[in-house]
Amino acid sequence: MKRACVIGWPIAHSRSPLIHQYWLRKYGIEGTYTKEPVRAEELPQFLASLKNRGFAGCNVTVPHKEAAFAAAKIQAPAAIAVGAANTLWFEGEALACTNTDTYGFMANLDQSAPHWKQSPGSIMILGAGGSARAVIHGFLEAGRDDIRVYNRTVERAQEIARHFGARVSAWPWDVRNDHITDVSVIVNTTTLGMNGAGDTGIDFSRAPNTAVVADLVYVPLETGLLSSARTYGLVGVDGLGMLLHQAVPGFEKWFGVRPEVTPELYRLVAENIREA
Ligand SMILES: NC(=O)c1ccc[n+]([C@@H]2O[C@H](COP(=O)([O-])OP(=O)(O)OC[C@H]3O[C@@H](n4cnc5c(N)ncnc54)[C@H](OP(=O)(O)O)[C@@H]3O)[C@@H](O)[C@H]2O)c1
Known part of the structure; x- marks a missing residue:
């Protein structure tokens, strides 16, 4: 046994x-x-x-x-x-x-929104905790070279950028919506939205219509971020798929x-x- x-x-x-x-x-x-x-x-x-x-x-x-x-x-x-x-x-x-977690995130993204690879532009990572590191490693392995980390405590984002090198940059939380016009993938790795509490404050109105939005939070399955993305016609990828693949x-x-x-x-x- x-x-x-x-x-x-x-x-x-x-x-x-x-x-x-x-x-x-x-x-x-x-x-x-x-x-x-x-x-x-x-x-x-x-x-x-x-x-x-x-x-x-x-x-x-x-x-x-x-x-x-x-x-x-x-x-x-x-x-x-x-x-x-x-x-x-x-x-x-x-x-x-x-x-x-890296394998789980990328396998789920590839399965749920395979077109993300054809979408040019930057990768927007919201949050700079442990799961952000796993997701960033996945995008680096996939060959992306403009990965931007936005975090409330900007020093944690800077620490991540130092750890991963020049293809990863650190940004203050407040500028996230200023950079949305050229994103290819947006990933929420914060705890915002868990059990319906808190909001990432992302404004999708100026996001490219090819952008893919992934949330690591899976309680609820359909987070506020995903439902807002879908109202703008964007493809959303939920956190449960990552949990299963990992x-x-x-x-x-x-x-x-x-x-x-x-x-x-x-x-x-x-x-x-x-x-x-
Ligand atoms: N789907 C899956 O398989 C899977 C796998 C792993 C994790 N997750 C989920 O991913 C989430 C993050 O996990 P983690 O281990 O990376 O957590 P963590 O290390 O505790 O990091 C939490 C992040 O959330 C940010 N944050 C928290 N409250 C915030 C607020 N009010 N405004 C702005 N930012 C805020 C923190 O910013 P500061 O640095 O400023 O505090 C930090 O960047 C959790 O919900 C977890 O359940 C899912």
Whole structure:
């Protein structure tokens, strides 16, 4: 029996078990995927005993992503680029890590709005937290060279620009609408819009009609940002697709099958979000 889990504190809200348990059933794999509440001070001991507890690996969520990255002996390039890990597994006895948010975001964008690649112009990143780093790494890998980060605390955007180099620039939050006339993709990586609270204040009236708008927030599924973008005829990409795609590499590492993000899985998790 293969076992995996998600660790975090708090962890009750995690939808990862819903996703992985769906795939375990779908592929007829004898395995488990559980939620394990782990406090920050318990993390070193938990990771040291992960293998002895019978786990093939785990997902990692807040507040452990940076500490898990530091604890891993083998760090995949995606985790190094972001400086945080959300997926752990074993290479022999060694703990290995990666960050699958970059893969999840780009796979979902490519699937939901494949035309984004043909759309010239800058990439507008709203926010400068951990998820912004993952998304920026994805656009850099895709070859984009004008990625602009807008953040309330501009120093955090500047720190990101220093980290990633000349293709990434830092901007104050207040100028975001001044730059909208030439954007190709707008990505909300802030917490604004979560549970309907707060607003990114984006004015789409001057955005090119080819612009694609992606939101990492997935509660609610249709955020204020996405619904506003759609009223201007722009294509919106929701955060649930990213959540589902980012789970794929971990499942494959632990259970040996590359799972598919199906419409049925999307409906299952969307229903759970609507009921919450
Ligand atoms: N769909 C997915 O699979 C997925 C994956 C990862 C994350 N997410 C979602 O992405 C969001 C961000 O996650 P994270 O880990 O990057 O968070 P984080 O590291 O805490 O960063 C939060 C960002 O939001 C900004 N912010 C917060 N309140 C704001 C306000 N009132 N006005 C302007 N900016 C504000 C912060 O700006 P300051 O720097 O000024 O504080 C910061 O840039 C969360 O909603 C998370 O659930 C989704």
